[in-house]
Amino acid sequence: MPRIITITSGKGGVGKTNISLNVALYLASEGHRTCLFDADLGLANINILLGLQxxxxxxxxxxDGRTIDDIIIRDYKGIDILPGSSGVEQVANLDPSRTQELIGALSQLEDYDFxxxxxxxxxxxxxxxxCLATLELVVIITPEPTSLTDAYSLVKVLSMNGYQGKLQVVVNQCKDFSAAKSVYNKFRGAIQKYLGMQVYALGVVFEDPKVVEAVKQQEPLLIRYPGSLASQCIRKIGQKLLDGTDEELSSVQVEGxxxxxxxxxxxxxxxxxxxQKPSKESEENNEQG
Incomplete structure (x- = not known):
């Protein structure tokens, strides 16, 4: 059974898809069968990032009744990719029998490690x-104030809907470790104080011009610039995921x-x-530093 991890963010432009892709590539490079599911059901960001069609x-x-084998992109630099698309909200209107067929089809993703x-x-x-379906959640934030407020709003909605999984945070686009630590502590403090949820630091990715260069070339950072500062950060994040394997979290059935x-x-x-009146936590999250 695979270990299922959802990677998300409160706002766009924080590097979420780049981190998702490169972490997946790192896990595969360590010998783990990895599938990256493009769950951006509007823009299909992974397709855009890599120039895939x-x-x-x-x-x-x-x-349309296509199979998993029909749609999956096999062995892209060591990982499999399941491309997303718009219009998937129509799944809400499927009849019970078609819903069961869909669950059966998607449950074929059981053979991966990640x-x-x-x-x-x-x-x-x-x-x-x-987010609610997964027991392991990674939220990407940056030092930008709107990134923090939007990420807080996302976690608040999850809390209101009873999320009980493990909440981990990656701070992206930071100048140095001190800045990353400050951003993380601020975010964690608000989550713990107002929502009563535990937050775990998964890692930091420092500012690196090679990230932009890799995007322009539609090549994964980890492969195009393996020695770059950001690539080193990605490998540390991937290794921390491997080191932090929780038996309870890693035994989740895909069907469930x-x-x-x-x-x-x-x-x-x-x-x-x-x-509800404007909340104190929103005011605190809008303050920088």
């Missing part, structure tokens, strides 16, 4: 469904994940607290 996507699996989900940014139902995901997609979701 898949013949079929998740939408074809859900609506199954990584790269969501879109924000607090849409698509994002929340993948997809049942939880569909349960959220097809059911009601609490997105905000009604009748």
């Amino acid at each position: 898949p013949e079929y996507t998740l939408k074809d699996l859900i609506l 199954l990584l989900f790269d969501t879109s940014a924000g607090i849409s139902k698509n994002v929340i469904s993948f 994940f997809w049942k939880r995901w569909l349960g959220v997609i097809q059911g009601p979701l609490k997105l905000k607290e009604t009748g």
Whole structure:
């Protein structure tokens, strides 16, 4: 059974997809069978980042009866990629028999060691469904104030909907370790104080011009610039994931994940607290430093 990890963020532009891709490549380089699932169901960011043009996507699996083998991109530099697409929200309207067929198809992803989900940014139902379905969540933040407030809002929605998994944080685009530590402590403090949730530091990725160069060349950073500062950071994050293997978290059945995901997609979701005045935590998160 694979270890399932969802990687998300409160806002776009924080480097989430880049980190997801390169962590997946690192895990594969260490001998672990890894599948990266593009769960950005609007833009399909992984396709854009790598210049891929898949013949079929998740939408074809859900609506047109294509199989996992039809849509999956095999052995891209050592990993498999399952391309996302727009229009997947139509899964909410599937009849029970088709829903069961879909769960059966998606459950074929059982043969990996790692199954990584790269969501879109924000607090849409698509994002929340993948987050609530997983027991291991990685939130990407940066020193930018809006990154922190939006990430806090995301975690708050998860808390309101009963999230019980492990919440880990990567601080991206930092100048140095001191700045990263300050950003992490600020974010963790707000989460613990106002939501009562534990937050764990997974790592930091420092500012590095090689990241932009790799994106321009549509090549993974870890492969194009393996000796770069950011690549070194990525390897440390990947190794920390490997070192922190939790037996309870790593024994999750893929079928159970997809049942939880569909349960959220097809059911009601609490997105905000009604009748609430602007909160103190929002004010604190808007303060920089």
